[in-house]
Amino acid sequence: MLLYSLFKQLTSPQKKTQNIAVERENNYFRDSSFKAKLVGKILDTASLKVRLTVGIAGVAALGMGGLAVWTSMRMQHILVSTNKENMKYIATRFPQDVKIYSEMIPLEEGAKRAIASLSTTDKLIWIKDAEGNITAKSQTLNTPEIGDTLLAVQNVPLIPQVQDLHGSYWLMCATPLQVNGINLGQLYLAHNITRDQVMFLNLMRSLAAATIIAIATMTAIIAFYIDRSMQPLKKISQLTATISADKLDQARISLEQAPSEVKELAETVDGMLIRLSDSWGHQRELLSNVSHELRTPLTIISGYIQSILRRSDNLSEMQTEALKTAASEADRTVQLLQDLLDLARLDSDRMQFQLEPIILNDLLHEVVGMAKQYSARIITLDLKPDIIAIKADSHRLKQVLLNLIDNAVKYSEPATPITLKLNRENDRAIIQLCDRGVGIPLQQQGRIFERFFRVDESRNRAGGTGLGLSIVKTLVEGMAGNITVRSQLNEGSTFTLSFPAQ
Template structure:
């Protein structure tokens, strides 16, 4: 009974088709998209607040400047009053200048006059009346221009430039820090999501591990136990458990039916075959047509009896009732006996034996059945007169028996299924050569029942090699 008690080892995220990867990438992508939108919104809002604050300050200076000039002009001339107002409002970040109606520079901040700051500002001619954010060279400025009228006198254009480079660099620094924090948070979040999804999918992985190696013989032994699983997964497990139980019962009923039918039909068919053969032996007055009909009926009866016997053997093996008389066998001697039994085949059979004796534990009669089935199969599907070669060798602690032919071969897509019962690579050819489609299935059952293994290597139109391996004594 298979009980799921522990978690399997989890592979890294590498399969893009897996549910875990898709969920992780999907949730992480949506989270990153959400964080990105929020981050962009925060950045835009912070930038807007920064620029708006400086624009408001520029508005304040533009509104205040004419009144300051008017106050100073009560004591000095308008030109001197304008310069004093500029000096009063200027600082390291705020630069002011005035151009008269002819475009001549009449007043400016000390930093502009000395060429310390804003060298490119005085050449600007397209400054808007509303404060605007602009990058000039490697500096960031908020610029504004307004008409300066004092005591009814038009003094020209008054220009304001506020250097916000320091604030802007600080803003970009904050943005870089925020970006780094976002990247780290995204990585941690993705890892957390992957871990959580992995944990949530563990019941499904346990179900997959349990059902992966189910065979017809173990259908009734499977038990799905999912502790702490979500209710949907438990419902799926219960449905699967019910399905497996039904399949197990159906498989057992089928095996029992095959066994019973094969057993019940074999006896009457054996009697029929005996009567047909007896009639053929004693029927001296039979016509040629009658003899041909009786021979055909006898042949089909014998073939059906062999089919039923094969089915019985397989049924016994599946039910654990096929017994082997295991003894020490010298394969050299056994294959020597086989060599004396294959002269009736139309294609020669060559057997290559080593000088050293190769001993295994096996059932002599069952082994003969295995080799004769493989030789019979090779003869049926050979299209050339080249001999069938049986080669015995010992490699390390294994006896290696190869049965090679130069027949039609087996396509790669069919090689994994040729040991299935009733499976035929070419149905049309199989009907022509005869056979029940159970020979290779019985061979595999017998070989594995005696502790050996069998494998096949084949190429179309080049031949097939069956290799049987047994542990040596």
């Protein structure tokens, strides 16, 4: 167990393999949460892209919004100021005109004449005496629609101000009126600026809409620019996400057009990968050396134990049982070391595949014959009459099939048969190994090809190193094939090998 723990620490587990059954189970959850994940990614407040976009767009929006408000205020000021100056001119000239007219006609008639000369359809004038009675007014004020609205306004300010009167905009003010030292009451001035005000409000609406569109466009441009600027970081993330332990020596990050800070980060990551590659190489070398050095003495020990057992006439039953246990553990440890050596060769690309055309029909007959030599199990062949050939390493393919058969023997009842099937689907040769064993739990089917992973010990009749299926998968993929598993508890498992057919 100590040796097993040592090699388990030295050997890094491969990436989890997803199979068809687990993938189907997770499809529903992935589809139902895709939109939520997408929205969450876009609105992720912890994202640097979101923070930069919101920050820059917020400052820009504040600046453009402030400019729009200042522009509207200035335009309103210019619009009102022009009309205020005109009203001040009328308020200053009116007493002079009344004085001139009063030299020829009575003062009241002179005020009426002055109102008539200075009034237009948009500029209206009226006078109220000290009691609040209207003594003179513009002719237009006789129209009920206009007169009732303007004459009813109370508390008209001394400084001209805009009044919204039932949808019409009037600039109104009031000033004391004295002519020749006589107080004639209050002079009221009203200028209709509805047309100008409506134009101003429409312009403001257009300006507000343009500002919003400009802010939205600018935000999109900023987001696009930030996204483009962060592409080197995304590239680093994508490259590092695809790096595996067996390709550390080949993994390098190359960024030609990137900011100097990002290039510095890429160089740092490259340096880290080089150190990891060296460390992983030393670890694999240590694993290979330790496995090789331990295999020979353990093989010798196993041989001596077997020799003693063959001459066990003078041994007690307890001694014989102890030696059998020691021999079994020695053989198991030797097999573990052999598996570790195979994995070390595969990891370091030192295992060569002798690929050659192979007729699978003949090879499966040979494999079944070999399997029956060490197992009394019923192994049946289900072959199509067609000849199916592939290009593979016959020795390694036999190793794969024998390993799978041995695995089926361990995890199924002695009375149940094991079936080996061969057929062709399109341009693929399909080999299936079926048993009627205990099956594999669904949640564990995605991990059975990991190194040192073993199914629940309560279902494991024969133990094992947990390396067999990992080696099988690596060998199959090394011959351009792939392997999957489909299993149900208490009904059995089916391992499917697929290779390009010749």
